[in-house]
Amino acid sequence: MNPxxxxxxxxxxxxxxxxxxxxxxxxxxxYRTGAYGANGIPFADGYADYFTLVNERDGxxxxxxxxxxxxxxxxxxxxxxxxxxxxxxxNPLVYQPLSTGITYQLIPKVTADGIPMxxxxxxxxxxxxxxxxxxxxxxxxxxxxxxxxxxxxxxxxNGGDIKGKNVALVYHNSAYGKEPIRTLNELSAKHGFKxxxxxxxxxxxxxxxxxxxxxxxxxxxVLMWGWGVMNQVAIQEAVNIGYPMENFIGIWWSGSxxxxxxxxxxxxxxxxxxxxxxxxxxxxxxDIQKHVVDAGKAAGAGDQVGTVLYNRGMYAAMLAVEAxxxxxxxxxxxxINAAQMxxxxxxxxxxxxxxxxxxxxxxxxxxxxxxxxxxxxGLGAMQQWDAGAGEWKLISDFEPxxxxxxQPLIDEDSNAFAxxxxxxxxxxx
Amino acid sequence: MSPDVLYTIEVILNGLMAGVMxxxxxxxxxxxxxxxxxxxxAQGVMALFAAMTLVGIQNGQVPFSHLINAIFGTHIxxxxxxxxxxxAILLTVVVMIIFAILVERLVLKHLVNxxxxxxxxxxxxxxxxxxxxxxxxxxxxxxxxDVGLPQGASLALEEYTLKWAAEGSEYYGMYLDKLDxxxxxxxxxxxxxxxxxxxxxxTGRALRAVADDHQAALSVGxxxxxxxxxxxxxxxxxxMVAGVMWGSKSGVQFSLSLIALKALxxxxxxxxxxxxxxxxxxxxxxxxxxxxxxxxxxxxxxxTENWFAYVLALFFLVFRPQGLFGDKIIERV
Numbered sequence: 148m149n150p151x152x153x154x155x156x157x158x159x160x161x162x163x164x165x166x167x168x169x170x171x172x173x174x175x176x177x178y179r180t181g182a183y184g185a186n187g188i189p190f191a192d193g194y195a196d197y198f199t200l201v202n203e204r205d206g207x208x209x210x211x212x213x214x215x216x217x218x219x220x221x222x223x224x225x226x227x228x229x230x231x232x233x234x235x236x237x238n239p240l241v242y243q244p245l246s247t248g249i250t251y252q253l254i255p256k257v258t259a260d261g262i263p264m265x266x267x268x269x270x271x272x273x274x275x276x277x278x279x280x281x282x283x284x285x286x287x288x289x290x291x292x293x294x295x296x297x298x299x300x301x302x303x304x305n306g307g308d309i310k311g312k313n314v315a316l317v318y319h320n321s322a323y324g325k326e327p328i329r330t331l332n333e334l335s336a337k338h339g340f341k342x343x344x345x346x347x348x349x350x351x352x353x354x355x356x357x358x359x360x361x362x363x364x365x366x367x368x369v370l371m372w373g374w375g376v377m378n379q380v381a382i383q384e385a386v387n388i389g390y391p392m393e394n395f396i397g398i399w400w401s402g403s404x405x406x407x408x409x410x411x412x413x414x415x416x417x418x419x420x421x422x423x424x425x426x427x428x429x430x431x432x433x434d435i436q437k438h439v440v441d442a443g444k445a446a447g448a449g450d451q452v453g454t455v456l457y458n459r460g461m462y463a464a465m466l467a468v469e470a471x472x473x474x475x476x477x478x479x480x481x482x483i484n485a486a487q488m489x490x491x492x493x494x495x496x497x498x499x500x501x502x503x504x505x506x507x508x509x510x511x512x513x514x515x516x517x518x519x520x521x522x523x524x525g526l527g528a529m530q531q532w533d534a535g536a537g538e539w540k541l542i543s544d545f546e547p548x549x550x551x552x553x554q555p556l557i558d559e560d561s562n563a564f565a566x567x568x569x570x571x572x573x574x575x576x
Numbered sequence: 577m578s579p580d581v582l583y584t585i586e587v588i589l590n591g592l593m594a595g596v597m598x599x600x601x602x603x604x605x606x607x608x609x610x611x612x613x614x615x616x617x618a619q620g621v622m623a624l625f626a627a628m629t630l631v632g633i634q635n636g637q638v639p640f641s642h643l644i645n646a647i648f649g650t651h652i653x654x655x656x657x658x659x660x661x662x663x664a665i666l667l668t669v670v671v672m673i674i675f676a677i678l679v680e681r682l683v684l685k686h687l688v689n690x691x692x693x694x695x696x697x698x699x700x701x702x703x704x705x706x707x708x709x710x711x712x713x714x715x716x717x718x719x720x721x722d723v724g725l726p727q728g729a730s731l732a733l734e735e736y737t738l739k740w741a742a743e744g745s746e747y748y749g750m751y752l753d754k755l756d757x758x759x760x761x762x763x764x765x766x767x768x769x770x771x772x773x774x775x776x777x778x779t780g781r782a783l784r785a786v787a788d789d790h791q792a793a794l795s796v797g798x799x800x801x802x803x804x805x806x807x808x809x810x811x812x813x814x815x816m817v818a819g820v821m822w823g824s825k826s827g828v829q830f831s832l833s834l835i836a837l838k839a840l841x842x843x844x845x846x847x848x849x850x851x852x853x854x855x856x857x858x859x860x861x862x863x864x865x866x867x868x869x870x871x872x873x874x875x876x877x878x879x880t881e882n883w884f885a886y887v888l889a890l891f892f893l894v895f896r897p898q899g900l901f902g903d904k905i906i907e908r909v
Contacts, residue, residue: 352838
């Protein structure tokens with residue numbers, strides 16, 4: 148053969164093999180700067196570190212390295228959309244915007260572009276309806292599940308009867324903070340408790356009026372849907388007015404170490420919801436320490452490992468990796484694309500055996516995803532702050548939400564969206 | 577007295593206290609604007625930087641430790657000491673003085689005689705630089721600030737006022753946060769000190785001369801650069817005080833820099849050039865927004881404080897564009 152031809156064939160083969168072995172791309176729309184940076188950093192670190200672990204320990208996903216492309220959103224919706232536009236050309240497999248505002252903007256975009264989006268514990272709750280939101284997933288739990296978990300906890304503390312009880316919702320005055328109101332109103336009608344809404348404007352540095360109101364009205368329980376500095380100030384103000392901490396329950400975005408430590412010992416007993424375990428007493432953390440932190444490959448300083456938000460980022464990454472593995476299994480190829488990743492997410496099974504094999508036995512609830520249900524069963528647990536030990540403790544099992552209330556709301560909201568946006572419903576077997 | 581009346585009094589008192597906290601931030605703006613005509617966009621970030629420095633020094637944190645560790649592969653984070661609050665405060669003052677000198681040398685010196693908008697733009701740049709520099713130096717995690725200030729309800733006041741309510745009524749005593757009371761005392765001390773300084777010291781008189789007329793002050797031998805350094809030093813100390821008070825409530829974190837937003841309506845109302853204006857403006861804004869939230873807020877969905885402060889300030893602006901205590905605007909043709 149002509150030497151030139153040999154070189155040409157070799158070059159083409161090499162390029163083809165390079166293309167075939169391209170990394171599996173996982174964009175991370177993170178925020179390490181701005182008012183919410185202190186929370187965004189551990190999440191982004193956990194997300195990145197898990198992919199590094201998979202690359203270093205397992206040689207990638209199905210033999211192909213995972214590549215995390217980080218783009219700074221500053222928790223700003225406009226920047227988040229810009230990040231999406233600037234990274235979607237890299238053949239991303241799944242987006243995780245970590246912002247309800249960005250999520251709402253990206254829903255039509257990812258649907259049109261055929262890229263899946265995972266909004267774990269945030270975003271548009273009715274995206275759980277997979278027939279309408281074909282490319283959006285919000286397993287293992289959503290805000291409406293969270294509202295129900297909080298009320299279920301209060302019910303369990305009161306022998307199942309909370310008729311006449313007063314519950315105040317202190318919430319971030321934004322789309323995110325307002326998400327649980329509808330569900331809480333329905334639950335209020337069902338269980339007979341009175342709901343008082345107490346909005347707090349961004350960023351929430353000053354909340355004197357809100358907590359004077361709570362001091363005057365003395366609600367039996369206070370729920371909080373906060374984020375960033377709003378959480379720290381609210382917990383401090385609750386301490387200041389002497390509100391019983393064990394009756395103060397935050398959503399999972401109001402339950403990190405960042406939120407309770409500034410208030411000191413008096414924050415002891417504060418509760419928050421969660422959809423994953425706390426602490427670092429799982430074998431996976433030994434692997435992260437060995438293959439990522441000690442190897443000098445951690446995304447951050449390595450001092451956040453085991454904190455609530457680091458764990459959440461890591462959990463999100465783990466679910467993405469498992470969905471990618473599922474997709475590889477379904478389609479018989481390691482080099483999957485976004486559409487195949489979507490199929491993997493829709494067929495994801497997280498059972499006890501799989502969690503154990505990952506060194507994360509009991510770290511999260513067992514659940515399955517299917518074509519109709521993109522949100523899983525909505526299991527959640529309660530954690531409580533132990534100020535003396537300086538750590539969160541899980542005080543309940545992962546328990547279900549009240550689907551009798553939530554499912555009709557999801558159907559109503561998602562169907563309205565489908566009608567308004569003229570969406571063709573996905574056919575499920 | 578009926579509980580409603582007592583609650584209204586409580587809201588007014590807490591509004592006054594919140595107003596003092598706003599004034600602490602506004603004071604820094606006024607000092608720099610008065611002496612140099614610069615609207616210092618970086619004042620909020622200065623408060624954040626000062627508070628971060630204070631916590632870092634107090635806890636023996638190694639500055640730039642993440643950077644050092646990343647470059648040299650070390651694992652150093654702390655010197656291993658815990659300094660008394662007063663020592664940490666004094667060392668932070670030294671840092672803020674160095675910061676003021678650097679700002680003058682590196683930024684302001686090169687912008688003498690430039691339009692105010694240019695100087696304003698320079699402070700925007702300074703704010704963004706300091707945001708990143710502060711994070712690089714001390715890390716961006718939320719830090720607990722503890723300089724021994726009391727916090728929480730004043731139980732003595734609660735108990736004392738409990739009997740003011742009519743018998744049998746549901747009343748829990750009057751609530752005032754001890755930290756807010758301390759802030760009020762500190763603000764009072766600051767205003768008295770600054771007033772005495774500007775009235776009775778040579779440097780203070782020079783500051784006032786520069787504030788009145790740069791050219792005239794220069795012609796009688798007052799060093800503009802020296803005055804700017806002194807002004808930024810004082811503003812830096814005031815920023816530290818504001819940072820300590822606000823940081824004690826929420827921990828020291830990026831959001832501290834946003835407290836500047838609460839100072840803007842105070843400045844519009846009180847005037848950009850008056851120290852008493854910053855205090856009175858703060859008190860009016862504090863009481864106004866709290867009373868509005870208490871009385872009207874529930875009828876319109878609440879969360880009115882942020883926008884109501886600006887509406888109140890704009891209302892005053894219509895009648896007194898220079899603010900309540902600002903210098904009268906005289907245009908000569």
